[in-house]
Amino acid sequence: MFHCIPLWRCNRHVETIDKRHCTLNYVPDEIYRYARSLEELMLDANQLRDLPKPLFQLLKLRKLTVSDNEIARLPSEIGNLTELVELDLSRNDIIELPENISNCKSLQVADFSGNPLLRLPESFAQLQHLTTLSINDISLQTLPENIGSLSYLVSLELRENVLTFLPESLSQLHKLEELDIGNNELYKLPQSIGCLISLKNLWLDGNHLSEIPAELCNIKSLLCLDLSENKLEFLPEELGGLVSLTDLLVSQNSLEYIPESIGKLKNLSILKADLNKLTLLPETIGNCESLTELVLTENQIQTLPASIGKLKRLSNLNCDRNNLTLLPKQIGGCSSLNVFTVRDNYLKKIPPELSQATELHVLDVSGNRLPYLPMSLTTLHLKALWLSENQSKPLLTFQTDEDPDSGEKVLTCVVLPQQPSDSGYDNLARFGALESLVNGMADEAWDGKAMNRISSIHFLDEGEDDDDDPGTLLRRATPHPGELKTMKKAAENLRNDLNAAKGLDSNKNEVNNAADGVTTSV
Known part of the structure; x- marks a missing residue:
């Protein structure tokens, strides 16, 4: 009696084999049965120590991924895979690539990241169809001088290596759209970098650059430029030539000013310039009509330009830890402002016009010298108002008071007027208990008279001395x-x-x- 054999057992035409995360110590022999049809082989995240020679007789292979293994050597037989399009050898122990890898004429995507490679073979530049090359997180010291021969290269990732210079031939990569050379040992960029006419994203963060060549600003297609964590003291005046730029990141440098030409960047959406030495912003910043996020934390800025009110799309403005003594009344023109933080400055007044920023939900003014807040803030739908680092709740209960100098009604509470704090966050529990107690002891009679009771806050009269901050509101010690x-x-x-x-x-x-x-x- 004959039994029917299932069709799947008869079928020798297998195009894809996925053996990822299978705790393999060697490549299974069954794979070689499908040498005539196999096109994709994935062996990632196993315990492979070597790649056997029979593997390189799978001449139909178009994709081979063996990342996250323990492979120490790539056999020269790799050159047999002439139809290979994608090769992923990342996170292994490979110390060098064989010269005949150049025989993989169809290779388009190659990832060698996380290997102890020191160099690439000169023949590597013969991979004419290569479009994406990733060599991140290794110890690469130099690039081949003829790397410019990779004329089809679109993406080149070289992050976290020890490159000290870029070869001049790099400028020949006219189709290159992404170049990541962050966290290397670069001290200078070649002027020829401006010849990368198709470049859209350029990461140069974490190097030792003290200046940027003006030629870089000729790249009209550039969208993202990351120069953070370098040693820049200035940006080129030609910065305005980057007409397509949307993201400019210059955090953690030594910049003392931003060039006026930044006003030409009509498409700029994100500007991060924290941890620099800026003392002011140019008036032209108001021309950056697409700006949505502006981060200026930890600089030496004393005032913001009036033109900042022209930034109708700005939603996040961070000016923490600067030297601000006042805010321009035009700040209310930022009609889309959602988060505004000016923590740890020297502000003595919040302009009432801030209430015109009707989308404002988070306001942080802690660590300043504010005696009171303007009544106009009550028209905002704030979800968080930070007046002290010791606050246990995002919003406090306010009472009205009157400034005897101007006669205007103002808002006060238990943490106003602000005083410098020496105890840091040690008072957090105390302030939380205080607010809970005050809120919990109210009854009907208290509620009816709370707004009319005599305030414990008073203004200094002329002749009175206050060593900490003369001329501000005082309150008695909190019991x-x-x-x-x-x-x-x-x-x-x-x-x-x-x-x-x-x-x-x-x-x-x-x-x-x-x-x-x-x-x-x-």
């Missing part, structure tokens, strides 16, 4: 929560005793006023 409970109980007992003694409704207001007077002293 410990335990003292507050005692005061609260005493106030309640006093009110109850007075009501019981007099028992007349007509005297109710007087009794409440006496009790409130005691409570207000808290």
Whole structure:
């Protein structure tokens, strides 16, 4: 009696084999059965130590990936795979590539990242169809002088190597769109880098560059330029030539100014210039009409230009840890502003016009010298307002007060006027307990009179001295929560005793006023 053999057992035409994450110590022999048809072989994340010679008789292979193994040597037989299009050898222990890898004439995508390679063979430049080359996180010291022969190269990744210079022939890569040479040992860029006319993304971060050649600004197609973590003291005046630029990252340098020509970057969306030595922004920054994110943290900026109000699309503005003493009233023109932080500056006033930025949801003004906040801020739908690093809640309960100098009504609370803090975050629990206690002790009588009670905050009169910050609002020392409970109980007992003694409704207001007077002293 004959049994039917399933068709899948008869089928020898297999194009793809996926043996990733299979804890393999060697390449399974069954793979070689499909030598006539196999096009894709994936052996990533195993424990392979070598690639056997029979593997390179799979002449139909178009994709071979063996990343995350323990392979120490790439056999010269790799040159047999003339139809190979994609080769991934990343994160192995390969110390050199054989010269005859150049026989892989069809190779388009190659990844050698995470191997202890020191150099590429000169013959490598003969891979005329190569479009993507990744050699990240190794110890590559030099590039072949003839690398410019890779005329079809679109993406070149060389991050985290020890390259000290770029060969002049690199400028011949006219189709190159992405060049990543971040975290190397570059001290200078060749002027010929401006010949990369198709370049869209250029990462130069984490090097030792002290200047950028003006020729770089000739690349009209450039969208992203990352120059962060270098030693730049200035940017070329020709910066405005990068007319397509959307992202400019210059964080952690020694820049003292940004050139006026930045105003020509109409497409600029993100500008990160934190951790520099900037003292001001050019007025032309207001012409960057597409700007959505501006990060200026940890500089020496004393004031923002009035033109900043022209940035209608700006949603995130960070000016923490600068030397700001005032904000321009035009800041309210940033109609899309969502997050505005000016922590740790020297501000003594917030302009009322800030309330015109109706999309503002997060405002951080902690660590300044503010005696009060403008009443206009009550029109905003804030989700978080930070006045102190010790806050336990994003929003505090405010009361109204009056500035005797101007007569305007202002907002005050327990952390206003602001005073320099010596204790850091040690008071976090105390402030949390204080706010919880004050909110929890309110009753109907308290709610009705809270806004009319005598404020413990007062302005300094002429002749009074304040060593820390003359001319600002003062508040009495905040009692410990335990003292507050005692005061609260005493106030309640006093009110109850007075009501019981007099028992007349007509005297109710007087009794409440006496009790409130005691409570207000808290």
